[in-house]
Amino acid sequence: MxxxxxxxxxxxxxxxxxxxxxxxxxxxxxxxxxxxxxxxxxxxxxxxxxxxxxxxEFDEQSYHEMICQVPLFAHPNPQKVLIIGGGDGGSVRECLKHKSVQEVHLCEIDKRVVDLCLEHIPSMAGKVTDPRVHCHYEDGAAWAKNHPDTYDIIIVDSSDPIGPAEVLFQFPFYESCRNALKSDGILATQAENFLLHAKIIKELLSFGKKLFPISRYYYTQVPTYPGGMIGFTFFSRKHAHDELVDKRFAESGIKAEEFRFWSVDFHKKAFTLPGATMRDFYS
Amino acid sequence: MxxxxxxxxxxxxxxxxxxxxxxxxxxxxxxxxxxxxxxxxxxxxxxxxxxxxxxxEFDEQSYHEMICQVPLFAHPNPQKVLIIGGGDGGSVRECLKHKSVQEVHLCEIDKRVVDLCLEHIPSMAGKVTDPRVHCHYEDGAAWAKNHPDTYDIIIVDSSDPIGPAEVLFQFPFYESCRNALKSDGILATQAENFLLHAKIIKELLSFGKKLFPISRYYYTQVPTYPGGMIGFTFFSRKHAHDELVDKRFAESGIKAEEFRFWSVDFHKKAFTLPGATMRDFYS
The missing domain is CATH 2.30.140.10 (Spermidine synthase, tetramerisation domain)
Structure with a gap:
């Protein structure tokens, strides 16, 4: 029924x-x-x-490919990745597509998310048991603070800023993440919908501007999310989002067909927002 | 309550x-x-x-700007525009932003849509009474068939292919529109969501390929539509979507601030779909 x-x-x-x-x-x-x-x-x-x-299962590829592949293909040689949140395993699956990635640290506060997804949604969570993956059932904010100069990529695959993820939308957490990155590291975070949550996003971008030379927002379509889309911050210590992507994809050995949403062109265009939003966020 | x-x-x-x-x-x-x-x-x-x-009123600008401004800025000198459907008046408002536009013919089958929107949603419908606008409360498919070689731009601002708009998703209607356009004319039509209605869109693109040298699909965000977005076909008899847009905007005398969504960059970006969709629609 x-x-x-x-x-x-x-x-x-x-x-x-x-x-x-x-x-x-x-x-x-x-x-x-x-x-x-x-x-x-x-x-x-x-x-x-x-x-x-x-x-x-219908549209998780859009979210997970775009939160992971954009920083991964923007980075010259991603080897060590930290995922904060992400207990559903979709981001783990995306990171493992890169041969350069040697270690994925999944720092999810709630082990039950991982267990339930492994049991019921293996298409998404199945790669969590890969030997390159290290699961830490701990507070992601504390983990980032305690691991300076460690990661090439940090992905903050969190829920909304209400409940357990609230701390992940505050300045001290972004500062810890910047410090946990190596000198050419990139931080990407779940950052809501630019038509419904512009105020939250502008606050995140203001954190980024204080901490990173490159501070941008990009987005993708997710029909089952509020308003049908979701965006991400892209905070980079060295490389712009479009600087290396053509070369990196060509040399990655990954086939275009391994992605349903991500492509070199979709990667580049994801940073172009409507006119009024561009003016509001960047001027 | x-x-x-x-x-x-x-x-x-x-x-x-x-x-x-x-x-x-x-x-x-x-x-x-x-x-x-x-x-x-x-x-x-x-x-x-x-x-x-x-x-x-929250998000109609996205739909109306993108269905109208993309063909208008892609055309070298739009003077005469036909809108089929569009009784809510939002597309009329967008077309009138261009000084080059001398006549807008609104062919809406149901006069009650126009009357109700004029009364209750004047922010959208108020320009329907402008002297450049000619309202025809008639069948749009018949109108297009009976006006060969007449329009620079045709905008099919229709509801879904169920009910009165069903005929607007069939090949004979597209043939009539092609014939109603002048030799450098452009047709843009409401064309659903590429994640939810790929089959309908591929059929429309197959019509376009038979009738026009340029046959493309583009999209924008509309949070209150199913899946949070809507797309459009762009069928052009001569000019590609990105061929003239920089020059046309610079010379239009229209300020960027007159648009909430449309911009030169957002216009160009709107044609880049996710990887799998590009392969599905164009290869």
Missing amino acids: AEWFTEQLAIVPGMRAQIEVTKKLASERSQFQKLEVYETTSLGRMLVLDDVIQCT | AEWFTEQLAIVPGMRAQIEVTKKLASERSQFQKLEVYETTSLGRMLVLDDVIQCT
């Missing part, structure tokens, strides 16, 4: 999404949050944390 | 949007369809036809 899951979007007043679901595969409350996995009518399996849709 | 308007999306199974509304400003049934106008909590006023959201 199908019924409708209704998302309660605390950060978008007056709009909400409904997804038709056929079966509740898991439902529990961990030390940190409420976790649910559903089978849906037309979007594959779906992970929900504290009543907010985190990902569906 | 606020309540939730639930969209029933016939063309997207398993997903639907809910918008919080505070007042129903109009509700009637015309000869062609059911029409409703609502006041919403956070999106301004909203037009709904046959239970499908057509536009809100």
Whole structure:
């Protein structure tokens, strides 16, 4: 029997999404949050944390490819990656596509997210058991603070700035991340929707401007997220997003077909926002 | 008292949007369809036809600027424009921003759409009474067929291919539009979401390839549409979308601030789709 899951979007007043679901595969409350996995009518399996849709099999590739491949292809030689959050495993899968990557440290505060996704959504989470992956079930902010000058790439694959992820949208965390990066490191973070959350994004960009020579915002389409898209900050200690991407892709040995969304062209264009948003964010 | 308007999306199974509304400003049934106008909590006023959201004051600029400004700035000297559908007036407003445009013919089958929007959403519809605008309350497909070699630009600002707009998604209509264009004319049409309706879009592109030397698809963000975006076909008899845009904007006398979404860069970027979609649509 199908019924409708209704998302309660605390950060978008007056709009909400409904997804038709056929079966509740898991439902529990961990030390940190409420976790649910559903089978849906037309979007594959779906992970929900504290009543907010985190990902569906239908469109998670867009989010995970774009949060990971943009910093990975912008960096000259990414070897050591830190993922903060990301317990669903989609970002781990993307990082492992690069042969240069020797270690992926997954720092997820809630082990139950990893366990549930491994059990119910292996298309996304299955690579978490790869030998190049090291799981740390710890506070990501503390981890970043305690590992200076360690990573080539840091990916902050977090939920919204309400609940356990709130600290990941504050200045001290960005400072720790900058310090945890090597001198040519790149930080990419989940950074909401530029039409619905411009105020949050401008605050993140102001943190970036204080800490990094390159501080930009980019975005991609995710139909099941509020407003149908999601954006990311791109904070880089040395290289611009489009400086190395052609050469890096050509030399990577990765085929274009390994990505559903990411491409060299889509990478470059993801940084072009509508006219008024460009003026608002950058002038 | 606020309540939730639930969209029933016939063309997207398993997903639907809910918008919080505070007042129903109009509700009637015309000869062609059911029409409703609502006041919403956070999106301004909203037009709904046959239970499908057509536009809100919050994000209609994205749709109307991009369906109109892309062909207008791609054309060397647009003077005579035909809008098929578009009774909400948003496309009329966009076309009139160009001093070169001498006549806008609005061919909307349902006069009640125009009347209701003029009354309740003047921010969008107010320019319909401009002396350069000629309203024809007639069948757009027949109008295009009966006016060969007449227009510089045709904009098909239609609802979805279910109900009165069904004929606007079929080959004979595209043939009529090609013939109604002058030899350097451009046709832009509402063409759905590339992640949810790839099959419809590929059929439209196959029509375009038979009729036009240039046949492309582009898109923009519209948070209140299914999946948060909408795309358009760009079918041109002579000029590519990016051939003249820099020069045309520089010479137009229009300020960047007159647009919330359209810009020269956003115009160019709108044609770059995710990797798999580019391969699917163009190879």
